[in-house]
Amino acid sequence: MVDIATRVYNHKWKIDPIVRSLIDTDFYKLLMCQSVFRNRPDTTVTFSLINRTTRIPLARLIDEGELREQLDHIRTLRLRRGESTWMRGNTFYGKRQMFTPEFMDWFEALQLPPYHLERVGDQYELTFEGKWPEVMLWEIPALAVLMELRGRAVLRDMGRFELQVLYARAMTKLWEKVERLKKIEGLRIADFGTRRRHSFLWQDWAVQAMQEGLDNAFIGTSNCLIAKNRDLEAIGTNAHELPMVYAALSETDADLARAPYDVLSDWHEEHSGNLRIILPDTFGTRGFLAHAPAWLNEWTGIRVDSGDPAAGAEMAIAWWKSRGQDPKEKLVIFSDGLDVDVIERLHAQFSGRVRVSFGWGTLLTNDFRGLVEGDALAPFSLVCKAVAANGRPTVKLSDNPEKAMGPEAEIARYKRVFGVGEQERLEVVV
Template identity: 80%
Template sequence: MDIATRVYNHKWKIDPIIRSLIDTDFYKLLMCQSVFRNKPETEVTFSLINRSTTVPLANLIDEGELREQLDHIRSLSLSRGESTWLRGNTFYGKRQMFRPDFMEWFENLRLPAYHLERIGDQYELTFEGKWHEVMLWEISALAVLMELRSRAVLNDMGRFELQVLYARAMTRVWEKIEQLRDIDGLSIADFGTRRRHGFLWQDWCVQAMREGLGSKFTGTSNCLIAMRREVEAIGTNAHELPMVYSALAADDTALAQAPYEVLSDWHDEHEGNLRIILPDTYGTQGFLDHAPDWLAGWTGIRIDSGDPAAGAEVAIKWWQERGEDPQNKRVIFSDGLDVAKIAELQGQFAARTKVSFGWGTLLTNDFRGLVPDDRLAPFSLVCKAISANGKPTVKLSDNPEKAMGPRSEITRYKRVFGVGDQEPIEVVV
């Protein structure tokens, strides 16, 4: 594919940013089914949060164009081929991963309305409604804003300038792949949908990883690309589940148990490599200290904030204390990764546990230094559930720079979950 020419000629009606309701991460569909089954009446509000306030999205992105893209997403529904793939494909060794009642609902879904307002040089974008309906806006909204920002920067470039830009970006990705190729025992997947440079670019990166890494490349989080390219769809669960379950808790006692209630529901639905713990929503150490014994039997842990090596050490120690062999467990690293950190973590832990990597933004959006003033550098944009049934959600994380929620509730959650002083770590992407 000549991406430069496609970008030069693109019109949104020809190249809409979101092409399908399954142009989303696999874990969103798994979580959506879980919410559909366990919390179907929960009302949730999602909101866009630009952590990189120096990137003035409302100055870069035309509001009319943004509305056109969002309205286009609301017109989408599953195609027959997409439905057949979800109903009949084998995911994580399991056929019929998605239940018939969920699929019947999903096949008739149109995403609910959104609220968009310009506030200064940023956009306020929110989604309200039943949790299992509005949650599917998250990845689409992020991908739209990231790609519209990319298009705004590329808009004034000529055909040859674009060809040179993409040639340099492709060379950068391929050089990374060549370095990764030399890492023994590597297991790595694409986790780059939410903050990608664009759909075409993510698709190209997946094809490059597949050719360059062979069996070391285990798949992509993006369902549409997984289906089209016939690679594995990869993903488990995210912070959204414990954040909403915790907001629904009636008192401090119920709050302390909410993160484990999430995984109890997940345990009932999934097995094997889908039983991956994400422990850092309210602090990894406290979560593991109070975890029920049955969780130690799960397949592994995903490390998504704080110092990744420290998080892995905590997990290994916890397994040992619970009588589990860490060499039979999997540690998935997924926060702010690039080649040097991947190589370092693989070398540090490969002999002690099974190591995997979910490589995100610096795979699918590393255009750092390729245009003047670094206007294509990736930035930190999230879309989070901010309330559930009218009560605010909270995320603490192992990195206080990623904490979110009302100050009073953050203080309460720190007390309930025993979170003390934390070391701030710069949020890169």
């Protein structure tokens, strides 16, 4: 097992680059990329870094030259032979050849496109613009670089023994969480922590801890490189990016109202009926379910990713019942702001009523709260989102208005089209 503290103390970026592979990314990004490659390859999309936690002055903490060095390194990466073999030949969700030969040929030749970086006050403006299948693959590595460089800035002045004690405490903290989770009968949980992890080495350690501590209750990781290296299931389906871009391309209000369902229609065709998980909250869960076409009734489950998670699950259960479905046969995946106490509560509330699963993110792979003075390593809310498609702004409403994004006039239009009324504002944990 890697001695993380010693590695941090001795590391130079060329030995330990933050992103070391094109598949050091979330599985859903590759699945969505293939769908976009097939259905919307010529769409021009702009992604932008958004620091929701503005009290964290990233441009004062992170050296611009070091940031450019890491981003430039990512542009040198190419898919390795073993990684290609894993993608071409592995079985994902019971399906062989999840990735088509045409997509793999394209991916094997891919170099990520250029980026634009500019310091604006105490923050960085980081954007990526180009063909959708190419620029979308910047999201996860860009976030990983910013999060880890921020951590390295805090750790830089620590001595060797101070680092050893810090990581020993962090390991103990995580292991105590694992021991609590072991007591939950019927638990199903996966690592969803790539985007805002403390570091690649720490995420890899956390995954190994989950493997050993939870055995079969730990069902896999969203990180493709770790899944490959640790012989785990790669976990993931799709994200808000797809409906946000499809909606931005809509010409009329009627087209806009259909956009979330057009996404899932293309997804269904792409995966021949597999990976049938609905993410309904992009423009409001209640409206999505109320107007959902009948062919979505039979889909496997729903991912709850914003708003009150219990309320979201209850809404899904009521919807399935109204459509003549048995909720006990359906899957609810919770994936927003999770930590052990929330996992325990939601599992107790919904186990037996639906099939329950958890995608545990930032507070699995980046919980250093209380371990250094001033909580300088506490995780914060950093995202990289599609902000425009073919020159038109994207919008996300969410079930929590604190996560909404887009121009005010467009947000108002989307609320009207999707029938979104008053929403409860909830603190964005991470």
